[in-house]
Amino acid sequence: xxxxxxxxxxxxxxxxxxxxxxxxxxxxxERATVAELxxxxxxxxxEISAAAVDGIxxxxxxxxxxxxxxxxxxxxxxx
Amino acid sequence: MEKVRYxxxxxxxxxxxxxxxxxxxxxxxxFYRLYIGGQTLALHYLLSEISGKIDPLGPENVLVFATxxxxxxxxxxxxxxxxxAVSPLTGGLADSQAGGWWGAELKFAGWDAIVVTGMSxxxxxxxxxxxxxxxxxxEDLTGKSTGDVQDxxxxxxxxxxxxxxAGPAGEKMxxxxxxxxxxxHFNGRGGLGAxxxxxxxxxxxxxxxxxxxxxxDPDALKVISMWFDRCIKNHPAVSLxxxxxxPKGVVPLSVAGMLPTYNFQDGSFSDAEKISxxxxxxxxxxxxxxxxxxxxxxxxxxxxxxxxxxxxxxxGGPEYETVxxxxxxxxxxxxxxxxxxxxxxxxxxxxxxxxxxxxxxxVECFEKGLLTTExxxxxxxxxxxxxxxxxxxxxxxxxxGFGAVLAEGSLRASRLIGKGSEKFAMQVKGQEFASHEPxxxxxxxxxxxxxxxxxxxxxxxxxxxxxxxxxxxxDANWVDLEDLSAVGLIDPVPAESLSPEKVxxxxxxxxxWGFHDILDWCIFTAVPEFRAISLNQMVExxxxxxxxxxxxxxxxxAGERGLTMARVLNxxxxxxxxxxxxxxxxxxxxxxxTLKGHKIEKDALEKAIVLYxxxxxxxxxxxxxxxxxxxxxxxxxxx
Numbered sequence: 001x002x003x004x005x006x007x008x009x010x011x012x013x014x015x016x017x018x019x020x021x022x023x024x025x026x027x028x029x030e031r032a033t034v035a036e037l038x039x040x041x042x043x044x045x046x047e048i049s050a051a052a053v054d055g056i057x058x059x060x061x062x063x064x065x066x067x068x069x070x071x072x073x074x075x076x077x078x079x
Numbered sequence: 080m081e082k083v084r085y086x087x088x089x090x091x092x093x094x095x096x097x098x099x100x101x102x103x104x105x106x107x108x109x110f111y112r113l114y115i116g117g118q119t120l121a122l123h124y125l126l127s128e129i130s131g132k133i134d135p136l137g138p139e140n141v142l143v144f145a146t147x148x149x150x151x152x153x154x155x156x157x158x159x160x161x162x163x164a165v166s167p168l169t170g171g172l173a174d175s176q177a178g179g180w181w182g183a184e185l186k187f188a189g190w191d192a193i194v195v196t197g198m199s200x201x202x203x204x205x206x207x208x209x210x211x212x213x214x215x216x217x218e219d220l221t222g223k224s225t226g227d228v229q230d231x232x233x234x235x236x237x238x239x240x241x242x243x244x245a246g247p248a249g250e251k252m253x254x255x256x257x258x259x260x261x262x263x264h265f266n267g268r269g270g271l272g273a274x275x276x277x278x279x280x281x282x283x284x285x286x287x288x289x290x291x292x293x294x295x296d297p298d299a300l301k302v303i304s305m306w307f308d309r310c311i312k313n314h315p316a317v318s319l320x321x322x323x324x325x326p327k328g329v330v331p332l333s334v335a336g337m338l339p340t341y342n343f344q345d346g347s348f349s350d351a352e353k354i355s356x357x358x359x360x361x362x363x364x365x366x367x368x369x370x371x372x373x374x375x376x377x378x379x380x381x382x383x384x385x386x387x388x389x390x391x392x393x394x395g396g397p398e399y400e401t402v403x404x405x406x407x408x409x410x411x412x413x414x415x416x417x418x419x420x421x422x423x424x425x426x427x428x429x430x431x432x433x434x435x436x437x438x439x440x441x442v443e444c445f446e447k448g449l450l451t452t453e454x455x456x457x458x459x460x461x462x463x464x465x466x467x468x469x470x471x472x473x474x475x476x477x478x479x480g481f482g483a484v485l486a487e488g489s490l491r492a493s494r495l496i497g498k499g500s501e502k503f504a505m506q507v508k509g510q511e512f513a514s515h516e517p518x519x520x521x522x523x524x525x526x527x528x529x530x531x532x533x534x535x536x537x538x539x540x541x542x543x544x545x546x547x548x549x550x551x552x553x554d555a556n557w558v559d560l561e562d563l564s565a566v567g568l569i570d571p572v573p574a575e576s577l578s579p580e581k582v583x584x585x586x587x588x589x590x591x592w593g594f595h596d597i598l599d600w601c602i603f604t605a606v607p608e609f610r611a612i613s614l615n616q617m618v619e620x621x622x623x624x625x626x627x628x629x630x631x632x633x634x635x636x637a638g639e640r641g642l643t644m645a646r647v648l649n650x651x652x653x654x655x656x657x658x659x660x661x662x663x664x665x666x667x668x669x670x671x672x673t674l675k676g677h678k679i680e681k682d683a684l685e686k687a688i689v690l691y692x693x694x695x696x697x698x699x700x701x702x703x704x705x706x707x708x709x710x711x712x713x714x715x716x717x718x
Binding site: 009010011013014021022046049050052055057071073074075076077 | 319331335540547673
């Protein structure tokens with residue numbers, strides 16, 4: 001298993017750990033992908049509109065590792 | 080015996096500033112059933128009294144403050160009102176909705192709308208206490224900030240009165256001066272504050288003794304209202320909206336490549352996190368406040384200091400549009416500086432969107448050598464220089480030096496400067512872009528291009544919502560096409576598309592957005608993303624309040640009627656199909672960010688616009704056909 005930390009924006013924020021708004025930290029199997037992370041936090045590929053790793057947008061098939069800065073966002077409007 | 084009406088009073092206040100006469104007009108029930116309220120009620124008066132090109136800052140302009148039959152109902156999202164006139168920024172329709180408390184207060188005073196004509200000889204304000212409307216001298220208010228004027232008028236009348244006003248920038252007729260109510264809510268766009276200023280009408284103070292509007296079936300309304308308020312509490316998007324306000328979108332849009340950055344050159348901002356709603360909460364103690372009777376509570380309060388910049392809680396916190404345009408689009412990474420710019424604009428009464436958009440034009444022109452210190456009163460203009468932006472905000476509002484050039488808006492300023500600088504003015508019909516990048520959502524680009532009011536992000540829902548199929552499962556009933564299946568929109572369409580399917584989606588969404596503006600119903604309760612209430616439930620609410628037997632079909636037609644009336648007005652004012660276009664930058668690849676290289680093909684946009692005209696029942700020049708006008712019960716507008 002590996003420890004993963006992801007920053008969550010948009011409605012994905014509701015999947016944060018209770019004590020750290022906007023942050024999800026947990027364990028994923030080695031070589032887990034962004035898609036698996038999305039499922040494990042409780043969201044869906046339908047809700048998550050984009051993922052970024054170390055500041056660069058990536059596909060949901062991207063394999064994760066512990067050192068990555070992971071961001072998941074949902075579609076939002078303005079106002 | 081006075082006839083009992085539900086939702087509306089049947090009374091329009093006519094104010095002639097030239098003669099000083101205020102009188103009541105009662106247009107009859109058919110008028111309300113046809114025009115309903117808000118945008119179309121206002122358009123009726125503009126079309127009735129303006130027959131051709133006019134000077135928007137002359138006495139011939141007509142300024143309408145309109146509510147809908149729902150305004151003042153104790154139901155979330157019903158605190159809004161419309162202001163409309165001919166825009167000094169675009170020369171066409173200015174039509175802007177504001178939340179807050181003033182609209183409901185006008186209804187409690189017994190009025191559905193105010194139609195202001197003429198021009199006062201001396202500065203005046205309008206006082207309304209129930210049925211009594213009186214013009215009073217306002218020379219002592221001239222030049223004072225919006226905050227000071229609000230304090231004076233509340234002290235003079237009652238602290239419970241609601242104050243709507245143009246600011247000192249309106250008095251100076253800055254072309255994008257706005258109107259504010261209660262210092263935190265804005266009819267922001269189109270220069271409506273300048274129209275008030277040109278008429279020497281500084282403020283409208285309202286107090287009504289009724290605290291409810293007449294409702295036909297209060298029990299039915301209460302049932303839907305309680306259901307709605309419960310739904311809001313468990314609604315992911317609304318909950319997020321309550322926690323972070325509209326700036327919740329800063330980081331997601333940056334990651335998606337659609338956060339306007341450096342005058343729309345890039346779509347991702349390296350410091351997006353620093354100006355996000357999350358950071359605003361953490362560093363400036365953002366809390367929420369609300370509009371009349373609304374459980375959503377999306378408005379921000381902020382207070383604090385970061386580095387050299389301090390913001391108070393006097394004028395409310397910045398919305399997303401302001402954060403995007405005073406933040407990433409000017410390269411600013413200090414959220415307190417963004418808040419300070421917002422506060423300064425609000426004290427002067429100028430639209431933050433157009434102010435920041437015009438500043439971004441100036442900075443890029445300076446960077447490219449099209450402006451020099453000789454043009455800018457010795458100032459060097461640069462990205463991420465909020466101290467200079469604050470000085471320029473003051474100069475714009477007071478039309479001092481280079482500020483007087485910027486006070487014209489980016490299009491007119493570029494024509495004054497020349498040297499090809501128009502290319503860097505991100506505007507449509509003279510109105511600056513809101514904080515949304517069309518090259519990642521082409522429907523927004525189409526909306527900017529064909530909007531009757533110039534670049535306007537509130538024409539339709541944004542494309543990404545409709546890229547995925549509707550989800551009919553119980554745990555995901557808050558986004559998407561599911562609700563839109565009520566009007567026959569069932570197929571997902573890619574965001575970067577201008578296919579016939581996208582144009583059809585756009586046309587229907589524009590009608591839905593249109594009837595929101597006619598009902599003055601806040602989009603943050605009902606539209607996709609915030610769909611805590613369905614389109615059909617909106618109809619139930621309207622019928623419960625008014626006793627009408629309307630339908631979703633009828634409301635779609637109302638939206639279409641409003642768009643067509645706006646088109647007829649703009650044609651009279653000299654705007655044509657040639658004005659339905661985007662700046663060249665939108666047809667060039669983005670310089671940087673996630674969507675680097677993405678663009679809207681010009682040819683595809685032009686074809687989509689012609690198809691849009693066709694779907695709207697307009698000819699290939701964008702002129703509504705006699706058949707369409709008759710079909711919309713607007714036969715009197717056939718030329």
